[in-house]
Amino acid sequence: MSKLCENIAYTHLAERFGTPLYVYSEQALTNAYQNYVNAFAGCQPLICYAVKANSNLSIIQHFAQLGCGFDTVSGGEIARVLAAGGTADKIIFSGVGKSIQEIAFALNAGIKCFNVESLPELDRINQVAEMMGQIAPISLRINPDVDAKTHPYISTGLKANKFGIAMADAERAYQYAAALPNLQIIGIDCHIGSQLLDLSPLVEACERMLALADKLAVQGIALQHIDLGGGVGIAYQNEQAPDLTAYAAAVAQMLAGRNLRLVLEPGRSLVGNAGTLLTRVEFVKQGEEKNFVIVDAAMNDLLRPALYQAYHHIENAEENGQPEMVADIVGPICETGDFFAQNREIAAAAGDLLLVRSAGAYGASMASNYNTRCRAAEVLVSGDTVREIRQRETFDDLIRHELACLG
Ligand SMILES: Cc1ncc(COP(=O)(O)O)c(C=O)c1O
Numbered sequence: 001m002s003k004l005c006e007n008i009a010y011t012h013l014a015e016r017f018g019t020p021l022y023v024y025s026e027q028a029l030t031n032a033y034q035n036y037v038n039a040f041a042g043c044q045p046l047i048c049y050a051v052k053a054n055s056n057l058s059i060i061q062h063f064a065q066l067g068c069g070f071d072t073v074s075g076g077e078i079a080r081v082l083a084a085g086g087t088a089d090k091i092i093f094s095g096v097g098k099s100i101q102e103i104a105f106a107l108n109a110g111i112k113c114f115n116v117e118s119l120p121e122l123d124r125i126n127q128v129a130e131m132m133g134q135i136a137p138i139s140l141r142i143n144p145d146v147d148a149k150t151h152p153y154i155s156t157g158l159k160a161n162k163f164g165i166a167m168a169d170a171e172r173a174y175q176y177a178a179a180l181p182n183l184q185i186i187g188i189d190c191h192i193g194s195q196l197l198d199l200s201p202l203v204e205a206c207e208r209m210l211a212l213a214d215k216l217a218v219q220g221i222a223l224q225h226i227d228l229g230g231g232v233g234i235a236y237q238n239e240q241a242p243d244l245t246a247y248a249a250a251v252a253q254m255l256a257g258r259n260l261r262l263v264l265e266p267g268r269s270l271v272g273n274a275g276t277l278l279t280r281v282e283f284v285k286q287g288e289e290k291n292f293v294i295v296d297a298a299m300n301d302l303l304r305p306a307l308y309q310a311y312h313h314i315e316n317a318e319e320n321g322q323p324e325m326v327a328d329i330v331g332p333i334c335e336t337g338d339f340f341a342q343n344r345e346i347a348a349a350a351g352d353l354l355l356v357r358s359a360g361a362y363g364a365s366m367a368s369n370y371n372t373r374c375r376a377a378e379v380l381v382s383g384d385t386v387r388e389i390r391q392r393e394t395f396d397d398l399i400r401h402e403l404a405c406l407g
């Protein structure tokens with residue numbers, strides 16, 4: 001008996017669409033979004049899904065239909081949101097290196113807010129807005145110097161990180177922005193990192209942001225919103241995911257009596273556990289020191305284990321009574337870093353289908369064509385129905401941009 005995604009067997013999906021295959025549960029996406037809406041109901045938040053976590057158009061469309069806003073970090077992501085039916089007035093634009101073209105594109109679209117990370121960026125947005133005869137709505141991303149206690153590659157709120165404006169420079173930066181004629185200050189924001197399992201750094205960052213907002217109010221700079229950045233971490237293994245209700249209660253208490261709208265930018269916690277990567281076992285190989293389960297997905301499909309030594313739970317789609325062995329589960333790519341798990345207990349034989357869990361966030365969106373491998377197909381399951389939301393690439397897709405340029 002195969003395990004199911006909603007009402008459909010994973011084995012059926014693999015046979016119909018081939019492997020590697022990303023499978024998402026629509027119900028899980030909806031539930032994750034509703035959890036935020038319900039937990040933060042008291043703060044009337046604008047939830048802006050961080051598109052980078054999974055930028056598939058159908059997933060963006062689903063969130064847009066639920067009323068969600070979007071956090072974007074490139075012109076391409078803004079174009080995706082607009083193409084999928086998201087409205088510009090719910091788009092915020094983050095990132096340390098926005099180009100002139102991206103700023104013009106975002107202004108032209110009429111986005112809600114630019115999250116600005118430096119003084120040169122303030123100047124650039126002001127100049128582009130002036131050239132276009134517009135006023136750009138902005139928020140300053142402040143680096144609160146709070147340790148998010150997460151993997152160093154995805155910790156973003158420390159002095160040593162490239163992100164945001166230092167707390168010590170924040171008031172001066174706001175005064176500077178207030179003097180630029182083509183900017184309108186509407187908010188303050190921070191984002192201290194991803195996969196946070198402890199709420200206290202998030203609460204501490206919020207306290208620091210509010211203390212700053214209070215000082216700004218005294219100086220005549222009144223803000224409309226506070227944006228606390230990404231969402232909480234998720235359970236990949238046996239971690240305890242933070243309690244959203246407790247986070248919301250703490251934020252509601254801090255916001256009480258202040259006229260500030262709350263904005264949140266969750267990514268991972270909206271899509272991470274809604275997605276599974278399906279991969280077929282090609283061979284089981286007994287090396288001199290180790291067993292290897294060689295599968296047809298690779299680091300180009302899901303980079304997280306190679307990049308962050310991240311854990312993903314992996315199981316056989318069918319309980320087939322095979323004995324468990326200890327093995328490295330690896331892809332076909334020519335790199336020793338191309339693994340999904342090391343020294344993992346797994347029951348698997350050639351031809352079996354494996355489920356790589358919690359792959360909905362930073363999976364397909366970080367995929368590449370390394371080793372000239374075709375990008376996997378993606379499907380969205382809703383009850384008894386399934387819809388292909390990205391077609392598998394073909395060899396022709398892979399070579400056509402260069403083929404057209406061959407001398
Ligand atoms: C500016 C910004 N906002 C939101 C997010 C989403 O974070 P998460 O996926 O942890 O919710 C990120 C990624 O860490 C980010 O860089």
Ligand SMILES: N[C@@H](CCCC[NH3+])C(=O)O
Nearest residue numbers: 052154194195304361362
């Ligand atoms: N790509 C990272 C998260 C980065 C968040 C981007 N700000 C991950 O897979 O966990």
